[in-house]
Amino acid sequence: xxxxxxxxxxxxxxxxxxxxxxxxxxxxxxxxxxxxxxxxxxxxxxxxxxxxxxxxxxxxxxxxxxxxxxxxxxxxxxxxxxxxxxxxxxxxxxxxxxxxxxxxxxxxxxxxxxxxxxxxxxxxxxxxxxxxxxxxxxxxxxxxxxxxxxxxxxxxxxxxxxxxxxxxxxxxxxxxxxxxxxxxxxxxxxxxxxxxxxxxxxxxxxxxxxxxxxxxxxxxxxxxxxxxxxxxxxxxxxxxxxxxxxxxxxxxxxxxxxxxxxxxxxxxxxxxxxxxxxxxxxxxxxxxxxxxxxxxxxxxxxxxxxxxxxxxxxxxxxxxxxxxxxxxxxxxxxxxxxxxxxxxxxxxxxxxxxxxxxxxxxxxxxxxxxxxxxxxxxxxxxxxxxxxxxxxxxxxxxxxxxxxxxxxxxxxxxxxxxxxxxxxxxxxxxxxxxxxxxxxxxxxxxxxxxxxxxxxxxxxxxxxxxxxxxxxxxxxxxx
Amino acid sequence: xxxxxxxxxxxxxxxxxxxxxxxxxxxxxxxxxxxxxxxxxxxxxxxxxxxxxxxxxxxxxxxxxxxxxxxxxxxxxxxxxxxxxxxxxxxxxxxxxxxx
Numbered sequence: 001x002x003x004x005x006x007x008x009x010x011x012x013x014x015x016x017x018x019x020x021x022x023x024x025x026x027x028x029x030x031x032x033x034x035x036x037x038x039x040x041x042x043x044x045x046x047x048x049x050x051x052x053x054x055x056x057x058x059x060x061x062x063x064x065x066x067x068x069x070x071x072x073x074x075x076x077x078x079x080x081x082x083x084x085x086x087x088x089x090x091x092x093x094x095x096x097x098x099x100x101x102x103x104x105x106x107x108x109x110x111x112x113x114x115x116x117x118x119x120x121x122x123x124x125x126x127x128x129x130x131x132x133x134x135x136x137x138x139x140x141x142x143x144x145x146x147x148x149x150x151x152x153x154x155x156x157x158x159x160x161x162x163x164x165x166x167x168x169x170x171x172x173x174x175x176x177x178x179x180x181x182x183x184x185x186x187x188x189x190x191x192x193x194x195x196x197x198x199x200x201x202x203x204x205x206x207x208x209x210x211x212x213x214x215x216x217x218x219x220x221x222x223x224x225x226x227x228x229x230x231x232x233x234x235x236x237x238x239x240x241x242x243x244x245x246x247x248x249x250x251x252x253x254x255x256x257x258x259x260x261x262x263x264x265x266x267x268x269x270x271x272x273x274x275x276x277x278x279x280x281x282x283x284x285x286x287x288x289x290x291x292x293x294x295x296x297x298x299x300x301x302x303x304x305x306x307x308x309x310x311x312x313x314x315x316x317x318x319x320x321x322x323x324x325x326x327x328x329x330x331x332x333x334x335x336x337x338x339x340x341x342x343x344x345x346x347x348x349x350x351x352x353x354x355x356x357x358x359x360x361x362x363x364x365x366x367x368x369x370x371x372x373x374x375x376x377x378x379x380x381x382x383x384x385x386x387x388x389x390x391x392x393x394x395x396x397x398x399x400x401x402x403x404x405x406x407x408x409x410x411x412x413x414x415x416x417x418x419x420x421x422x423x424x425x426x427x428x429x430x431x432x433x434x435x436x437x438x439x440x441x442x443x444x445x446x447x448x449x450x451x452x453x454x455x456x457x458x459x460x461x462x463x464x465x466x467x468x469x470x471x472x473x474x475x476x477x478x479x
Numbered sequence: 480x481x482x483x484x485x486x487x488x489x490x491x492x493x494x495x496x497x498x499x500x501x502x503x504x505x506x507x508x509x510x511x512x513x514x515x516x517x518x519x520x521x522x523x524x525x526x527x528x529x530x531x532x533x534x535x536x537x538x539x540x541x542x543x544x545x546x547x548x549x550x551x552x553x554x555x556x557x558x559x560x561x562x563x564x565x566x567x568x569x570x571x572x573x574x575x576x577x578x579x
Contacts, residue, residue, distance in 0.1 A: 303522075381528050
């Protein structure tokens with residue numbers, strides 16, 4: 001069976017009857033069986049659901065009906081996204097046996113477009129982490145370098161695509177959780193603008209920041225998947241009615257003369273020398289492609305991590321109040337209702353989640369709200385304003401995705417602040433609600449992947465994808 | 480020190496979260512370090528800045544509206560109760576709340 005199949009290769013192969021959707025699904029399950037013990041990318045597989053969907057696609061082929069855009073495409077779904085009848089744990093023991101009674105809108109749209117869902121991927125507990133080491137079900141290994149983390153929190157989705165155990169995957173991004181693992185595993189990975197993709201069925205971590213987005217083998221496939229899941233959903237009042245552009249058609253447009261801002265603040269101390277070298281080569285390539293580069297300033301960048309860890313933990317402490325052992329998940333009995341809540345939560349949540357609940361509750365508590373939470377919201381406004389001003393002058397902003405390449409398993413687990421600081425280049429776009437992609441930008445020593453991050457203005461997905469696609473086509477991954 | 484052992488206990492109490500003795504001190508020290516770092520926000524004068532709760536309100540191109548308040552079928556009670564920790568359809572059972 002061919003490796004690294006793309007969406008168009010799957011569609012052509014199935015339409016030409018070179019392979020059936022069922023055979024293709026079976027092949028991917030075989031690959032998962034061979035690799036997953038080592039990688040731990042998948043937590044739950046859904047063969048029955050996958051084969052039922054594959055058979056529907058094969059029946060369409062047999063009947064000569066037109067095929068939907070993702071017909072037979074094997075896709076993995078992060079375990080923070082609800083799937084009806086299919087265990088969804090969020091990487092947490094507190095949802096160990098949780099079976100959602102409904103599908104997320106993104107999942108409904110993928111299956112309606114013919115996609116074959118293979119299973120649910122491992123992640124940091126409730127998407128809180130940058131390495132997937134905070135999963136209650138054990139860490140994921142980076143398929144590119146098995147002694148290293150795949151990034152996080154969507155490490156399972158990134159690893160599944162990078163190891164060719166799926167053609168594409170959905171992840172979720174709150175502070176970098178799609179883009180950073182995409183960068184660590186050497187594949188393109190994108191979050192659309194806040195409001196572009198419905199969050200209905202995405203189990204909430206920080207509601208003003210959470211987004212669903214795709215991983216794939218190339219930018220064209222990322223664009224395809226985003227196209228399917230984007231757009232207004234009445235079940236999510238924050239999903240917008242702004243029209244969804246034709247991303248695929250936009251990819252072929254020229255990037256010559258595109259104005260690209262390079263923010264000085266993203267190239268300061270703390271950046272790995274290997275990352276710097278590759279990203280500078282990436283910028284040189286953009287210049288060669290005819291883009292117009294200019295230095296810009298995003299002066300509040302240095303305050304983004306502090307702002308993010310106030311807002312994200314505050315929202316998390318509120319969202320995670322629902323895990324009480326009453327309606328779902330395991331329960332630890334207590335001699336009163338409150339004792340039951342306390343024991344269930346104490347036993348069900350892992351260390352990073354507890355730490356964030358305590359921090360988030362603290363910054364919201366009487367006497368500290370103004371000093372922390374309100375202050376954070378104000379600095380968030382300043383960070384968003386930095387970007388708004390920059391986008392008066394440029395079409396896109398290019399930065400490294402992460403200051404470091406994939407680090408070794410266990411290297412940072414005992415130092416939460418160091419782990420947080422690794423999100424420095426991604427949290428800014430999260431706070432400002434902008435679309436962002438990480439696209440492969442060479443490998444350090446030919447081994448460890450580096451990601452180039454492209455931010456666009458709000459709802460400028462087409463521009464972001466066009467630039468990332470052109471960069472990829474110009475050989476960005478081989479720098 | 481930004482956060483004391485008593486603060487952590489008080490906050491854990493607000494969050495209905497049981498913490499063991501060892502984790503209590505570990506989290507206190509780690510959160511203390513994080514709050515110390517967060518303190519850098521005080522370098523910024525935000526006296527005239529409006530707080531930003533979410534990004535959409537701020538963006539003229541976005542139009543996040545509420546849907547019509549219609550009754551739609553939602554027959555999931557059986558599915559939900561089937562996996563509940565202590566179901567007695569159509570109820571969830573919990574420890575006694577009211578003494579009498």
